Structures are given as C-alpha cells and as structure tokens.
Amino acid sequence: MHVITFEEPGAVSVSLEARSELAPGCVRVRTLYSGVSAGTELTAYRGTNPYLSKKWDTGRRLFVDGSTHAYPLAGWGYQEVGEVIETAPDVTQPSAGSLVWGIWGHRREAVVPADRLAGHLLPPGADPLTGVFARVGAIALNAVHAADVHLGDQVAIFGQGVIGLLATRLAVLSGARVLAADAIPARLALAGWYGAADTFDVREGSAAEFARERGDGCDTAIELSGSHQGLHEAIRAVRKGGRVVAAGFYQGEGVGLRLGEEFHHNQVQLVASQIGGVASWLAHRWDVERLQRTFMELVHRGEIDTGDLVTHVMDVTQAAEAFDLLDRRPTEVLQLVFSFEGTP
Structure with a gap:
C-alpha cells in the first residue's frame, strides 16, 4: 500500500507498506483523498517541528531534552476521507461501501477502529472532498470558541x-x-x-x-x-x-x-x-469530536461551502512535487489534496 514518508528535511518519498490485518472491532478503509495541513506538515518537511528536537513529556506536559519523533516519518496527515471496503465480523457500522472521514494519514489503506468512525459518515450525494475539511474545520471552530x-x-x-x-x-x-x-x-x-x-x-x-x-x-x-x-x-x-x-x-x-x-x-x-x-471553560460540554461533527454538519447543511478552498488535487505519486510547491510557492496554494484513486 502506498504511503507518503518524510525521509529527512526536504526529502519526500512515496513508498510501500505492508497491508495491515483486519482486527476485531475494526474496518478497512481505502483512501480516496487526503488533505495536506500546510502549517503542521511543512514543519516536518522543513525539520522545524519541536517534536524533532525535543521530547514531549506527557506526564509533566513539558518539552525536555531528547526527541519525540525521528526521521523517517511515515503517514503524517490528518485530513482523510475514504470508502469502507471490509469490516470485521463483529462490526455492523459503518458498513462496507460507506464513505467516511477521519484521521489515518497519507496512505492508500488503513485499518481503523470502527468506534473512531462513529458519526463520521458522509451523507448520500455529498462531495467526498468535503470530508478532508473536518479536522481543519474543528481547529477553526475551536479558535472561534476560545475567542468567546x-x-x-x-x-x-x-x-x-x-x-x-x-x-x-x-x-x-x-x-x-x-x-x-x-x-x-x-x-x-x-x-x-x-x-x-x-x-x-x-x-x-x-x-x-x-x-x-x-x-x-x-x-x-x-x-x-x-x-x-x-x-x-x-x-x-x-x-x-x-x-x-x-x-x-x-x-x-x-x-x-x-x-x-x-x-x-x-x-x-x-x-x-x-x-x-x-477551551477549559467549555470542556464540560464540548470536546474535539463534537467540534468536528458540528463543523461537518454546517458544511452539509450548506452554511459553509468548502468547494473554492481546494486549489490543487494531485496524485499521491506527486508528493515530492507537492511539498516543494507548498514550501517554495505557498501563495499559489490554498488547500492541496492528494488523490489515491488511481493507486493500487
């Protein structure tokens, strides 16, 4: 299965990874599109992400000496939409054939726990490209909530x-x-x-x-x-x-x-x-999952049109070219999306 990997700063490859076994409680999703979060992913491409030079101590919530991640970095990305192509015997929803949005990285296929996709179905007739905006939409909504x-x-x-x-x-x-x-x-x-x-x-x-x-x-x-x-x-x-x-x-x-x-x-x-x-004062009522679902509901009710935000749809095999474009000519790009539809 194809996966995008940051080999080192400024170097991107599209390599192959083994197909994961379908575990109980999971579904197999075949990626249609995967959006690039230029801000976060360019920090990996450029080598400026703090996780690469410092270790995040989750207990103390401090960055300390060390590193959290190291190259090569495979499968970064958090704006995916795909089709459920197989379900474990104990899974009833989502069913095979469903279009779902979620986070599984820039890879052709992923095995995802079914409960992580609850409420993540695209409605009939929806443009699959809308699914790549769930996470970035939640980030925007989170900021607006924090602004009170x-x-x-x-x-x-x-x-x-x-x-x-x-x-x-x-x-x-x-x-x-x-x-x-x-x-x-x-x-x-x-x-x-x-x-x-x-x-x-x-x-x-x-x-x-x-x-x-x-x-x-x-x-x-x-x-x-x-x-x-x-x-x-x-x-x-x-x-x-x-x-x-x-x-x-x-x-x-x-x-x-x-x-x-x-x-x-x-x-x-x-x-x-x-x-x-x-925001801490909303934590008793809101969480990240609700932010994502709320944003997608607004999109599918027609209150937010994401169509004009997509400026580039590039085949996953063009990953190196895509990140070079984002790095060198960022003013030419708004939302860049990788298409996996033509890859095995």
Whole structure:
C-alpha cells in the first residue's frame, strides 16, 4: 500500500507498506483523498517541528531534552476521507461501501477502529472532498470558541489560509463583524465572500491602525498566520482588556513579538487554542469530536461551502512535487489534496 514518508528535511518519498490485518472491532478503509495541513506538515518537511528536537513529556506536559519523533516519518496527515471496503465480523457500522472521514494519514489503506468512525459518515450525494475539511474545520471552530464571540462583536482574524477563512465564516455565523487580514488578495476576496465586513492587505500598512481608525479597536482577534509579527499586530488590534486567540503554529523564537508594548499597557488577554483540547471553560460540554461533527454538519447543511478552498488535487505519486510547491510557492496554494484513486 502506498504511503507518503518524510525521509529527512526536504526529502519526500512515496513508498510501500505492508497491508495491515483486519482486527476485531475494526474496518478497512481505502483512501480516496487526503488533505495536506500546510502549517503542521511543512514543519516536518522543513525539520522545524519541536517534536524533532525535543521530547514531549506527557506526564509533566513539558518539552525536555531528547526527541519525540525521528526521521523517517511515515503517514503524517490528518485530513482523510475514504470508502469502507471490509469490516470485521463483529462490526455492523459503518458498513462496507460507506464513505467516511477521519484521521489515518497519507496512505492508500488503513485499518481503523470502527468506534473512531462513529458519526463520521458522509451523507448520500455529498462531495467526498468535503470530508478532508473536518479536522481543519474543528481547529477553526475551536479558535472561534476560545475567542468567546458574541453577537455584534468586532473580530479581527489574521491569516486567511484555509483555517483562517473557515474561522472567518464561523465567526460571521456566530454574529461577529469580521475584519480579515492577509497579504494575498485572492484570499482576501474569499474572506469577503465568506462574509467578512472588512478586509485589509497587510502589505499596505497596519491592520491594527486600520481597525482603530474605524472605532476603538476590535473586541477580539484570532491569529492564524503562525507569524510572531502577526501575533504582535493582533495584540495591537484589540481594545483595552480585549482577547487575542493565538491559534497559529509558531516556529522558533518570537522575533517581532514585543510584549512590553500594547500587550502590557492594554492589559490584553492572550489565549492559546490548539486542537489537542477545547477551551477549559467549555470542556464540560464540548470536546474535539463534537467540534468536528458540528463543523461537518454546517458544511452539509450548506452554511459553509468548502468547494473554492481546494486549489490543487494531485496524485499521491506527486508528493515530492507537492511539498516543494507548498514550501517554495505557498501563495499559489490554498488547500492541496492528494488523490489515491488511481493507486493500487
């Protein structure tokens, strides 16, 4: 079975792995499409992911000396959709022939516990490509929940990649007036189509100053560019006592992040959002599974259209070319998806 492997920084291969045995309680899923999360996966491609240079101590929740992962890294990816082609004798749902979304990595086939796919069926007639957005949609919804958006709030969203655009739409659905900021005009145009009241090209100046020219600043900002400069600008954009949700995957040291300025003087709340869990004040009602299912329900009710987010569908055998494109020409790509339909 074909699987994508990061052999070392900058080197990607498509190799073969043995077919797994079908265990009790499991189903065999044949992948149709697998979406690339450019932020997370480029950290593996570039060798900047903290798991590669430090060990994550799960008990103490600290990064310590050592490493958590090492090359080669096979089967990264968390945006998969496929067809159930075989079920263990003790499994009744999902049945063979069902289209399901979930997480099993960039591989042609996987054996997945059936209970992990409960509620993950695509409805009849749904475009299978919608399934690749379940996890990134949950990340966006998690950030919007962490922002504690209220009807009428002014919300700035920095970074209009896939997750930023989805956060823009979700914030609009939550009743916010959204200012979308990015450096790519095509993405700002999509943000407007998703309902952003204002868009700002960050190449033209300060989004924070733009926000304050239109009032006292934003109630909340969500930072999804993964840039420390973007995080600093998000902090500048909010009112005194406002909240900034840092939801990007920041790499390296915080160059450009000056916490002695607006953060300190405006008593800004800085909240981290990461898909490993939900906001602490919502944990008694929400979990990651509910985030994913809620997002997919919105998609299949027609309240979120993911169709225009897919800019590239490439055969899995083109993996090396795909990651080179994402690394060298990221402004040309929004959502890149691998197709496995033609592979054995």
